[in-house]
Amino acid sequence: MHNSSGILYIVATPIGNLQDITRRALDVFAQVDLIAAEDTRHSGLLLGHYGIKKPFFALHDHNEQQKAALLVEKLQQGVHIALISDAGTPLISDPGFHVVRQCRLAGIQVVPLPGACAAITALCASGIASDRFCFEGFLPAKSKARRDKLQNLAEEPRTLIFYESTHRILETLEDVELAFGGERYAVLAREITKTWETISGDIISRLRQWLSEDPNRTKGEMVLIIEGKPKSENIEFDGQALKALQLISRELPLKKAAAIVAELYGYKKNALYQYGLENFG
Incomplete structure (x- = not known):
């Protein structure tokens, strides 16, 4: 790492199973001067598991825009930094965009390390078309905004990928059924790579019913994958x-x-x- 300015490493971390860390990620953690983390306590457990002790810099949704310039300044001074999120690939529904953008504008080298990402991991096991897809992240928390968003996506022919929280998943599926109809195929991937991993697929109406039958089925980190709108069938109705x-x-x-x-x-x-x-x- 001999460079006049520092390098910003974008490092993916496990989404559940700690064995999903890469050797390259561990090498980078061992060599950088500073680790910018979404939750320093959470990330401390991960690095502690691998015996890595490095200074942390808290970077999260509430301070990223204010702290980005400070990180860029450190990089310009020759400090090498690893950017991580709580789990998975940074910037994918997680902080980091402002830092990366400012680094690129300042001519600082940004090196991405591939690794775990819940959206892609779920997609490849869903059995839903993966050649073209849209990642929509989290839907709005408020019902009207969520319904409006889904209605805008109702005509989208590409596979749709969402993240959702345990306390909103049933309401979201109700709104999905309203916007898309109940016949589209969907897959809910829950607790991916963890002990209670489940990947369940059915048409939307039956998937929602299945989830509502057991509260345990709605717990954990969730990825919802929905097939895009099928091509219109040329049906001549009576x-x-x-x-x-x-x-x-x-x-x-x-x-x-x-x-x-x-x-x-x-x-x-x-x-x-x-x-x-x-x-x-």
Whole structure:
């Protein structure tokens, strides 16, 4: 590490299983002068496990913009710094963006170390298309903002990846069902790499029902993966079926109206529901 200015290392850390640390990460921890951590106590346990003792610098959501300039100054003075988050890859729904941006503007070398990331780990085990996807992080905590966000994503054809908290997952799935319908396939990956890891998939309506049956199923760190909107099926609906859908949807929610018409006329209820969304407002 012979450089006139310091290097900022972006170091991924385990998301649960401590064996998921890389040898390169441990080498970098041993050599840097300072470790910028989201929660110094939490990260202290990880480094203590591997017998690494280094000075910490607290960098979190509430102070990052103010402290970024100070870290850049230290780097310019030749201090080598490792940036870590509580778990996984820094900057992925975690602090670090402002520091990295200022480093690049200042011409400071930024070296990323690959490693654990909950979103990618869950995606590769989901069985949902992984060639094109959108990482949306955490949805808004407030119901209206969350519903508006999901409604804006309802037409997205790429796989969607979300993080969610244990106390909001059921409400979120209710809102997902409202926005996307209950027939889309989704996977909930919980406590990835940890003792109680579970990866459960089903259509949204049944997945939500399954979760609600046992409070233990809603505990832990969660990644929710939802298939994108399927390509529109070129279905030519019977005129009588569409008339029935329009009339019934005036008296009942569109989802219920679509289910009734689907049973009467032999169509897929999700196809009718999508038709109603696109044509009846």
